[in-house]
Amino acid sequence: MKAITITAIGGPDVLQLDERPEPKVKEGEVKIKVKAFGLNRADIYYRSGNMGTTEIGRIPGIEAVGELVADPSGTFSLGQKVVTVMGGMMLARDGGYAEYVTAPLNNVLAIDSDIAFPLLASLPQSYLTIWGALDLNLHIQSGESLLVRGATSAAGLAAVTYAKARGLTVIATTRDTTRQKRLKELGADYVLIDDGVIAEQVRSIFPDGVDKAIEVVGAATLKDSMQAIKNRGEVVVIGLLGGSTTLEQFNLLGDLPNSVKLSFFGSGTLGSQDTPPLNDSPLNWIAQQVHLGRMPDITVEVFPFESIRKAHAHMEDNRAFGKRVVTI
Structure with a gap:
């Protein structure tokens, strides 16, 4: 699969488009085919060495949206539109900057709305x-x-x-x-x-x-x-x-x-025992409100996967305010 990896601690130029094996889903996890993901300041902090220990070769990203392709527990339906957030992504496991990602069940939420993936990607985190x-x-x-x-x-x-x-x-x-x-x-x-x-x-x-x-x-x-x-x-x-x-x-x-x-x-704490289940959140309601235009879209820029360095540079430069999204 295609994935963005961190090759060294530094600026946007340390992000590299690589070929990596698809992750294998474990018990208590699901596997998602990523369609888009939002960018966050945490991604910059981790890449630049300002968020604990940066693991070289790590796939960054703390959120992603896409289609569910594997769930050993049977909790979700195959092909279902889902979002994932946190759950150790980037810090303890590979994150969402890839064509596929695995995530703990508790950190995945099914989305019922017909909202497009790039727009949905602006919401979870x-x-x-x-x-x-x-x-x-x-x-x-x-x-x-x-x-x-x-x-x-x-x-x-x-x-x-x-x-x-x-x-x-x-x-x-x-x-x-x-x-x-x-x-x-x-x-x-x-x-x-x-x-x-x-x-x-x-x-x-x-x-x-x-x-x-x-x-x-x-x-x-x-x-x-x-x-x-x-x-x-x-x-x-x-x-x-x-x-x-x-x-x-x-x-x-x-x-x-x-x-x-x-x-x-x-x-x-999202998805942990310290916070109510993601199913209790209003994210499905928010997604539908944004989809119908009843709540405004906070997206400021959408980048293709291959332009990840440019996307990080724009986020660091604060050229415009709003959520930046990357599509795959």
Whole structure:
């Protein structure tokens, strides 16, 4: 089979199109003929040696969509449209940058929609992470207000579009004034230019603060985000776009507002015992909403398999914001 492998630690040029044996499916796994896959920042971090130990020769990728071709358990039907996400892909086993991939049963979800594979490939990692953050951690409800800090990332865009589809009022942030219009088009009710301190701007719109916030930037803006939350509101952290994992000089009495809840959701728990089954997620509903045009498409670029280096270069350069997809 054709596969993309990592030949060394480095930039996009270390990605190479190779011929590899098709993976053999084991008990508790399925085998998928990959049609497309989404790109993620984790792919860059792993390739460049900034995500634990990079195994040379590894096939990267933490998500894929395609058709099921083998399932010893009989859980799925052959030829069924499926998505897979996490389950040790890339970090502990070969990932989705290949014509075929095997995945644990718990990390595979059947898709009923007629949605096209390239469009479907923009959904799994981003929207399942947002399901975990907004539904499992924040328990969002229609009519609430939500601050999306770092809205131009793929996860941030998924948060904006999903929250809006669920009936929330959404405040999105970006550091780039040229991205305000697109965020509004994707559903944001308000867009704030983020200079690192926006709590006062948020409270000029919601004097008591917002009900909930999802923090994609991380430690760099977390303290300020918490100051924008109303009494008994909640904040969930899902990303570290700002780079730092450490809150410097964090004062529990001054920086953590009284009664505000703070939590973290990591997508690495998807498909594990720590998270409800993927069948409980709204991904099938989201896929159908996107397919019918009732939710916007967050895809920004689609690349052929042979252009994987170009795709990685574009993602690193931040030339446009949105989800990048590769088709096979």
